[in-house]
Amino acid sequence: MALDSTLASIPADGFSLKLGTAWYDGSRWWAVVGGNPLGARWADPTQAVQGMNVLVGIINEGRGQSSAVVLSGVTEQPRPSSGQITAVGVDELLFAGDDGGVYATKRYLGAVSDYAVLDPVQLIWTMGNPTVLGIIGEVAVPPPAPPPPPPPVISTGTEVLTATASDTFGVGGWGRWAGGGEKVYSGSYGGYTLTGSFFYGAPRPALQGKTVTAIRFRVPQRLAVGNYNSAATIHLYAHTSQARPGGDVARVAGPFDISVTAGQGPSWVNISSAHPDFVGIANTLAAGGGISFAGDPYTGWTSRLTDPLAGQIELDWSA
Incomplete structure (x- = not known):
């Protein structure tokens, strides 16, 4: 709720408590509540520190008037x-508080030499800093808290998928375009629609039960077909086939569009984790799927027979 609405909801002569912070602008202190600096009165004595948390009372005085009072830190x-003193320095005392915490201070009554290790001491706090008032007869130290549980073990790794096949579908089947050879084509040409895909075989056990955190795909060398002397935007999808199916692959996630340059050589591209289909692409690849090129413009790409690293995928994972 906005501060104005909060003030409006307090009945005349009503009172509301809010948490805020102290802010000194170089000339005066303000109580900041909900991002709004309020000129407040302060309980006396109040010793403020920049940014300290404060409890602010807001009073509706009627007639559209309200005032704020900082009640305490x-x-x-x-x-x-x-x-209890744990160490005595040249001008500093270290002590264990009765809350189990460990503190250091250069504020103490008397000389630092008046204190020794194991001395029980009385404390007072101002502006978040302790002052040792002197030695007292006995300190009731609460039993130590059990140690916190160890942090969870997070394992990470990278699984590399190397294409076991690459090919183009069109003109009635696989490998019938431009002499076959497992080259990858995409787009429309001469009245034909072509799609190209990379295949990676069976699902990888190393990815089962893991969360894929990053995907990198090695785009192959661009072939001298179509408008290869011009930059282009190509469209990548994840498909569900481990090997060439009878027909075209089923593209289930994507597209992930990337820009390529004229005659571009082999290059790595990151499939951003911010992409709306990132999880779908990751899950499809982990389950044994592959990458498919589809849609215009007409482009061609080196096969994995010419370049064994064509279409390679790196999947970073955590568990």
């Missing part, structure tokens, strides 16, 4: 009121 846990 706010911390996640109470400050310890006592502790």
Whole structure:
């Protein structure tokens, strides 16, 4: 709820509590609530530190008037009121608080030499900083908390998929365009529609139960066909076939469009994790699917027989 709406909802002479922060602009202190700096009154004494959390009371005084009062600072846990000295430095004391925390301070009554390790001490806090008031008779130290659980083990890796086949579908089947040879073509030419695909064989056990976090695809050398002397945008899809099916492959995720230059050589492209079909592409590849080129413009690409790394895929994963 916006601050204006909050103020409007407080009845006349009503009172509301809000969490805010203290901000000093170089000339005066403000209480920032909901991103709005408020000129507030401050409970006396209040010792502020830039950015400290504060509890702000907002009072509706009627007639459209309201005022803010900073009542106190706010911390996640109470400050310890006592502790035990753990080390004595040249001008600094280290102590364990009765909350189990470990602290250091250069604020203390008397000389630093008045204190020794294991001395129980009384504390006071100002502006988030402790001052040691002196030695006291006894400190009730709470039992230590159990250690936190170890962080979960996260394993990561990269699975490399090398194409076991590449080919073009069109003109009545696979491998019948431009002499075959597992070259990959895409687009329309002479009244024919062509699609090209890379295949990678069976699903990889290393990817089962893993989350794919990044995908890189090695685009092959562009062939001198079509408008190969011009830049182009080509369209990549994930398909579901482990090897050449009887007909064209089923493209189920994509397209992922990439820009290629005139006569472009082999190059790696990242399939961005921000792409709306990233998860679908990743899951399809992990399940044994492949990559398909489809749609205009008419382009051709080196086969995996000419370049064994053509169409190679790297899948980064975590588990």
